[in-house]
Amino acid sequence: MSTVDEVGIGMVGTAFMGAAHSQAWRTVGRVFDLPVRPRMVAVCGRDEARTAAAADRLGWSSYETDWRALIARDDVQLVDVCTPGDSHAEIAIAALRAGKHVLCEKPLANTVAEAEAMAAAAREAGTVAMTGFTYRRVPALALMAEMVAAGRIGDVRHVRAAYLQDWLVDPASPLTWRLQAEHAGSGALGDLGAHIVDATRYLTGLEFTAVSALTETFVTERPTGDGGTGAVTVDDTALFLARLSGGAVGTFEATRYATGRKNGLRIELNGTRGTLAFDLERLNELEFHDGTRPQAEAGFTRILVTEPIHPYLSAWWPPGHLLGYEHAFTHQARDLLTAIAAGADDSAARPAHASFDDGLAVQRVLDAVASSAADGTWTTL
Amino acid sequence: MSTVDEVGIGMVGTAFMGAAHSQAWRTVGRVFDLPVRPRMVAVCGRDEARTAAAADRLGWSSYETDWRALIARDDVQLVDVCTPGDSHAEIAIAALRAGKHVLCEKPLANTVAEAEAMAAAAREAGTVAMTGFTYRRVPALALMAEMVAAGRIGDVRHVRAAYLQDWLVDPASPLTWRLQAEHAGSGALGDLGAHIVDATRYLTGLEFTAVSALTETFVTERPTGDGGTGAVTVDDTALFLARLSGGAVGTFEATRYATGRKNGLRIELNGTRGTLAFDLERLNELEFHDGTRPQAEAGFTRILVTEPIHPYLSAWWPPGHLLGYEHAFTHQARDLLTAIAAGADDSAARPAHASFDDGLAVQRVLDAVASSAADGTWTTL
Amino acid sequence: MSTVDEVGIGMVGTAFMGAAHSQAWRTVGRVFDLPVRPRMVAVCGRDEARTAAAADRLGWSSYETDWRALIARDDVQLVDVCTPGDSHAEIAIAALRAGKHVLCEKPLANTVAEAEAMAAAAREAGTVAMTGFTYRRVPALALMAEMVAAGRIGDVRHVRAAYLQDWLVDPASPLTWRLQAEHAGSGALGDLGAHIVDATRYLTGLEFTAVSALTETFVTERPTGDGGTGAVTVDDTALFLARLSGGAVGTFEATRYATGRKNGLRIELNGTRGTLAFDLERLNELEFHDGTRPQAEAGFTRILVTEPIHPYLSAWWPPGHLLGYEHAFTHQARDLLTAIAAGADDSAARPAHASFDDGLAVQRVLDAVASSAADGTWTTL
Amino acid sequence: MSTVDEVGIGMVGTAFMGAAHSQAWRTVGRVFDLPVRPRMVAVCGRDEARTAAAADRLGWSSYETDWRALIARDDVQLVDVCTPGDSHAEIAIAALRAGKHVLCEKPLANTVAEAEAMAAAAREAGTVAMTGFTYRRVPALALMAEMVAAGRIGDVRHVRAAYLQDWLVDPASPLTWRLQAEHAGSGALGDLGAHIVDATRYLTGLEFTAVSALTETFVTERPTGDGGTGAVTVDDTALFLARLSGGAVGTFEATRYATGRKNGLRIELNGTRGTLAFDLERLNELEFHDGTRPQAEAGFTRILVTEPIHPYLSAWWPPGHLLGYEHAFTHQARDLLTAIAAGADDSAARPAHASFDDGLAVQRVLDAVASSAADGTWTTL
Known part of the structure; x- marks a missing residue:
């Protein structure tokens, strides 16, 4: 079977992300009509017994x-990097140099x-190199991007974004x-802020x-496995204000201390013509205020993003039948395989986003946030 | 001062409804520009001390x-009847025969x-005779009526109505x-079902x-003030199916046993072109699904009914500043005074609704419900 | 390979339900630790080309x-019946007589x-025979059942159930x-009412x-494929009141004409100690009012049913990471395989529900509804 | 009648705030049992005809x-200052020096x-001097303050506050x-941020x-009444991060450009034991996550703040009957009159808050925000 028909996949990492990618x-x-078939060739982990069990499972x-x-x-054409962030660079660069396509978990x-x-x-x-900002493939967020691009909210003035967890x-x-x-790079900033x-x-x-920006560590010592305690060396929360190109301004917050908020990635965009708002805890819904509607009937419309016309949805169930968290990974896989089949690099094929350049751009913002928090000054990008 | 300028009001009853009407x-x-001024001439109650205190208060x-x-x-031109239902007829008829305008609490x-x-x-x-179905003056319900009348949901197929309390x-x-x-006539049926x-x-x-219909009394004996118990002789809940003119069908439920629902009057209308839904526990909001919108952006729009263009709102606060339960009584008072000033009977002036004929029509439905519940058969009207 | 280790599955039907079951x-x-492994042995359809393609896909x-x-x-031990209702009996009975386990889609x-x-x-x-009332495996509904069984809402007084679609x-x-x-048996009644x-x-x-009950057909003629029209011979909607054992009463509604409601299976139970409410359009959430909480803090709690302690959830993602419609089918498969491994019949093993007796009980209620709608009288069961 | 029994009120200003205070x-x-009666002695405005009309109305x-x-x-004991901010100081100080009680609209x-x-x-x-931060008397916010003070959410770690309008x-x-x-001092900052x-x-x-902080003016020229345009000299939006005593951190945003948000004052407090959240567009509700509840039943509880046990509610309607925006002014009036009757200064009597010192403290924060926005640095208080 030729590589035209199949893409052999090798995945590194078997934890939470490894399970989701699998x-x-x-x-x-x-579910999807694909130009190429994925073949799950091999998974890679350090512990042989556990890796063998994971492969089977x-x-x-x-x-x-x-x-x-x-x-x-030779039977691996795509390397899927699901390890902690400190090993991303080494693995991904080696794979790229070996001529492989790469999907690398975030942060890059x-x-x-x-x-x-x-x-x-x-x-x-x-080759195709994609950063795994999987939420781009949540249908409601993909629809939100389409609507912004189509001018449905006009020019963006305010961004109001938070990623709230409580674990x-x-x-x-x-x-x-x-x-x-030393392993995670940062805490809430890199994990959620990214x-x-x-x-x-x-x-x-x-x-x-x-x-x-400001960052804070609320609990500075935590128990280790051996009965002692160790120092927490990352941020528990990162808050920042931002100015964006085009004159927009925004507030951003990442925290693991928002009691009761389990996976609250929320983003609201206020534009000159309307507003769009999303909450990952209700990931099948998108809120849209169309500022051009007659005043008597204006309001926030809860779009249930399960219609065949919505991004990715024609492959799934009838309207009103919800998708879950993991579906975004399936959509990401579909777009990645489509890009590989097209022989596309990111500049030519929209499906291959987020590119590694996108991943780099995010890293630069995170770096500026850390720098600003350390210095107590505005950091420009 | 002539009756052209002022309407002297006499109110019978000083309890919950008396306070709200006052x-x-x-x-x-x-708040409103009125064609006539109301004058609060006299309040009437059986206990002199308590009535005097109520007048002052x-x-x-x-x-x-x-x-x-x-x-x-002579200084009373409008009699406002806020007593329990068993005295409505005697008082209201006497007032009408004396040439007075009458506002009579529901059920008629x-x-x-x-x-x-x-x-x-x-x-x-x-003279002007109005039944106090005050919720007609909740702005969101008034807007809902306007939108139905304007064809925004097309022909109504389903009515889904419930009034849920838990006291x-x-x-x-x-x-x-x-x-x-003997005093209340019925229980949840007349109080909430009406x-x-x-x-x-x-x-x-x-x-x-x-x-x-079916009715049920869940708790048949309750404590009286004197240490004993007495029989509950009204329904605790009334449920009914209905057929309506034009081919619509509906489910209706009134209960005082819906644990946690405090004042949940909910009504949803599904039409050929759209849906409107209301909940009295969020009385400033109206949900509207416009079935003619593009599928990708369709959904339920939460209209915050606080814009100057909405019914009664231009007299109140800026957009987003909520009204409460009691405002509907003020709106009712405004419409009633407007009708009196116009010398209008109900057939000519929309503001005078609900008429006594409307109150009678409701009573006939309640009677049919009670009859159906007793007989176990469909009752036609 | 012994049946101790594997269960060979044969599925009949390749449409919507066939895709979901697959x-x-x-x-x-x-995802789950299973006592036996499922083996997807064969799928069955009438059209060879389409069935072959479905098998591959x-x-x-x-x-x-x-x-x-x-x-x-011989390599099929479990027959999974995903055909329209008019062929269920013949296939399922034949499979049972051949000693197979059977999963049969609803209505039975x-x-x-x-x-x-x-x-x-x-x-x-x-053998194990299960009716595919898959929603029993939506985690929020499974939790709701557990909470009712644990007495969290006391004795049920009101059931308020509707299944609203608009297609x-x-x-x-x-x-x-x-x-x-002739094919579907009934319309909204059997499809949604069940x-x-x-x-x-x-x-x-x-x-x-x-x-x-009442049933109604709003649109009695619809276009056929050949340019003509044909008669709709099933109900578009079915509404009914019910009395239940223990003194509870309820309203029930199934319709395909609730404009804007896509998959609105809603059920609320009001009990003597609390209330539970669910909506399939927000299937990861359960609303609970605990009537025993202090009055100042009482209210409806939105439980996000994604904690490891919740039914089925420990096998999935971290808290706040939502599941979708299809997961209930996976949970159903897990419970069915568990029951088969246990050699259990329904009376002994809870996981095997809904039994065929459960399916029959539902069918009797649907029959009573149809009979009541035809006669205009209460029908007892 | 002695001043023990009555408080004569003189109000300055007849616009929006004047109407709400009246x-x-x-x-x-x-509605309330008061220790003293308010007497509406006189209103004051610059234009005689309009002031006379306002007095009558x-x-x-x-x-x-x-x-x-x-x-x-002599018949005025309380001066109620409802003018724009640039005249507050002169009027309030004169009133205080004349021995009057003062209620002064915000910002101080x-x-x-x-x-x-x-x-x-x-x-x-x-005498009693109160700053009119009226929202302190919205029952849900008063309840929220009580719950925080009672330790229901433990120590506060995050404040997430925004006041979003779109006019x-x-x-x-x-x-x-x-x-x-020159008249308003600042824009969204003083009006909403306060x-x-x-x-x-x-x-x-x-x-x-x-x-x-950062501030921004999105639209720098606007039409004047005379056909020309003039410069907008205040901020359209103010965003800031903050550190608070006790180690809490927060994000704050005030804007008049959040399309579709009409009066969205939202505040969420995440504490070590729970979370409380409020939105003025649903002012009768308070969201509470009790982190000490069993995990299986934990979630956000929507408290409908209409029970007699809730702040101010025993004077109003039965449970589930909503209050509106203006009720907070009535509650403020009640607390102010109670404080006057008690001869209380703020340090002794909780009802007299917000004191002028509270108003000053807010002003200092607003000043620090403006300073930080101008300098691009953190400003300490």
Whole structure:
């Protein structure tokens, strides 16, 4: 079977993201008409027993315990990087240099320098390189982007974005790699803030030009596995103001201490002609205020984004039958395979976004936020 | 000062409805431009001390302890009947025969026979006679009626109406006059069901043609004041199906046992072109689905009914500043005074609705519901 | 390979339900720890080319074009019936007699007689027979059932259930098999009404004892494929009142004409101690009013049913990451496989519900509704 | 009648705030049991004809055209200042020096210097001086303050506050005094931002310690009445980050350009034990997440703040009967009269808040915001 027909996939990482990506690779060809078939060739993890079990459980045909071996395989054309951020650069750059397509989880890297190297490698490679800002494929957010691009809210004046979780409220919650700067790079900023920065760029097409930020660590010591405690070396929350190209302004907030908010990625855009608002805890819905409607009937319309005319929906169930979190990964897989089939690089084919350049742009904003929080000044981009 | 300029008001009853009506009479001339001024001449109650205190508290210039004396006063042109249902007919008919305008709280009467006599008296009197279906003056419901009349939802196919309260959930709640058939006529049916029947007629312009009903009394004995218990002789809940003129069908429910629902008057109309939905617990809002909108942007629009263009709103606060329950009484007062100034009977002047004939029509539906519940058959109207 | 380790599945039907069931069979073993593995042995359809394509697309290892051949296969232990209702009885009974486990889509049959024969066959067979009332496996509804069973709302007094869709609002929508009595048995009643009847029995544990109903066909002629029109011979809507065991009463409504409501299965239960309410258009949420809370803090709590402690959720994503419509099918598959592994019949193992007896019970209620609508009288059960 | 029994009121200003205050003075004694009676002695405006008409319309016994004459009247004990901010200091200080009680609309002044002089005058006068942060008397916000004070959400970590309006979205909207710095002091900052700063202090009891801000004017020229245009010299929006005493952090936003948001004062407090959230567009509701509830039943509870046990509610209607915007003014009037009767200064009697010192504290925060926006640095308080 030729590579025209199939794309062999090798995935690195078997945790939460690995499970979500696997579900997407198993499902995408069963639901969408694809130009190429995905083949789940191999999964890679460090622990052999666990990786073997994961391969069996998640539906991969084989496994590797060395990511370099995975990349070297001829039957792998696409490397899917689902590891923590500190290994993204090394794996992704090696894969690109080996001529592979790459899907890399967000944030693209832990530092701007790494992200720059990755973006450079992607430009040189000429294969498809995608940053896994998966929420771009939530149908309601994809519809929101379409509506902004179509001028339905006019020029954006205000962005109001927050990503609210609460899993660190309890001081007894343990110290994991996500709370250690050497592995995670940052805390809420990189994990959650990256999403709202990317969503803003994606939805509005605008660039961040300056930020003023504060970060805070509310609980500075947490229990380790061994009965002791260790220092939390990342931010618990990051708040920032921003100016964007075109004169828009915005407030941004990422936190893991918003008691009761489980996965509250919220973004509202106020424009000269209307407003659009989204909340990931109601991911099948989009709120739209059309400022051009007659005043007596104007208001916020709750669009249930489950119609065949909505992005990705014609492949799924009848109207009113909801999709869930994992569907966005399936949609991402579909767009990525479509881009690979088209032989497209990002500049030519919209489906391949977010590009590594997009990932780099987000990293630069996160870096400016960290810098501003450290200095207490506005940081320009 | 001539009657052209002022309308002297005499109110019978000083309890909950008396307080709400008084607030309206005090306020209406301060907020609306009126063709005539209301004058709060006298309030009437049986207990002199309590009535005197109520007059002072509620802002009435004088008081009476005999409603016949109130009606006889030359300085009273409008009699406002806020007593329990068993005295409505006698007072209202006497007032009409004395040439007074009458506002009578709902339900118009406890029986169809009484309501017929009242409607006949109103037709003979030629003065303005209004049944106090106050919710017609909630701006969102008035807007809903306007939108239905303007064809915004096309022909109505479904009515889905419920009035849900929960103040009888506790079996230890005492036996009051509202739970005794000789005073209240019926229970949830007359108290709450009357509202959804009237709202349906008002909003759709359709008539009930047949009903199938059940009523139930969940708690049949309740404590009396004297340490004993007494029998509950009214319905705790009334449920019915209905066919309406024009082919529409509906479900209706009135209950005082919907735990957690405090004042949940909800009505939804599904038409050939759209849907409108209302909930009294969010009385400043109206939900509208416009079936003619492009599919990609269709949905339920939450209209915040606080714009100057909305019914009654130009007299109040800026957009987004909410009104409450009592404002509907002020709006009712305004419409009633306007009708009186116009010398209008109901057939000529829209503001005078609900007429006594409307009150009678509701009473006939309630009677058909009670009859159907007793017989276990469909009752036609 | 022994039946201890694997269950070979043969599915009849390749349309909407076939796709949903296939997604479940592909996914269940990847997400849940199962006592047996499902094997997607064969799919069956009448048209060979289309069935072959469906097998390839949906992930089935082989296909059949005669359901009798499918049942006869030794490698099939479970027959999954996803055909229209008029063929359920014949296929399911044949499968049961052949010693197979059976999952049969709802409604169990088009008539009570068929359902009785099916339930009898299931009792005789001793294999696992499940009716596909899939919504029982929506986590929020499963939680609701648990909470009712645990007494969180006390004794149920009111059931308020509706299943609202709008795909027939347009009179130009074509005449399909779903609108012809000979194939579909009934219209909204069997398609949508069956769900709210089953949900009521499942959630409350109560039985319907009497119903009063009306049915209506709003659009009696619809275009056929050949340029002409044909008669709609099923109900467009069915409304009924019900009395249930234990003294509860309820309103029920099924319609395909609720403009703007796409998949609005709503059910609210008012009990002596609290209220629970659900809407399928927000299927990850459950509303709970706890009547025992202090009055100052009481209200409706929106439970986001995505915690690991909630039914089925520990197998999925972190809190706040939503599930969709199709997940209920995966949960159903998990419970069915668990029951098969246990060698359980329905009386012993809760996971095997809804049994064919449950399916029959629903059919009897639907029959009583149709009978009441025809006669205009209350029908007792 | 002695001053023990009555408080004579003189109000300066007859526009929007004058109307709202008048409604409160007319109503408060009819609804609440008061220790003293309010007497609406005189209203004051510059234009005699319009002031005379306003007196008649709004229910004042007489009028003045010079506020000094109003203050000088022996029958006026309380001066109610409803003028634009640039005249607050002069009038309020004169009234205090004349031994009057003062209610002054917010913001207390246009500058910190003025506010300091006013607060000093209030301390010297010994009469009751209240800043009109009326939203403190919205029952849901009063309940929220009580719940925070009672520890229901533990220690506050996040404040998320916005006041969103949209009445300046249209560039053709005219240039009024509110858009001119010499009269209004500032734009959205003083008008809307003052409310969320005060609400934060009131609800949490915390002080602002540092802010980083940006302000923006989106439309810099607007039409004047005479056919020309003039410069907008105030901010259209103000955004700021803040650190508060006790380690809390927050985002704050005030804007008149949030298309579709009419009066969206929203404030959410995330604490170590729970979360409370409020939106003025649903002012009868309060959202509460109790982090100590069992995980399976946890969620946001929508408290309908209409129970007799809730602040101010026992004087009004039965549960579920909503209040509106203007009721908060009536509640403010009740608390002010209660404080006057008690001979209380703010330190002794909670009802007299917000004090002039509270008004000054808000002014200092607004000043720090403006300073930070001008300098591009964090400003400490």
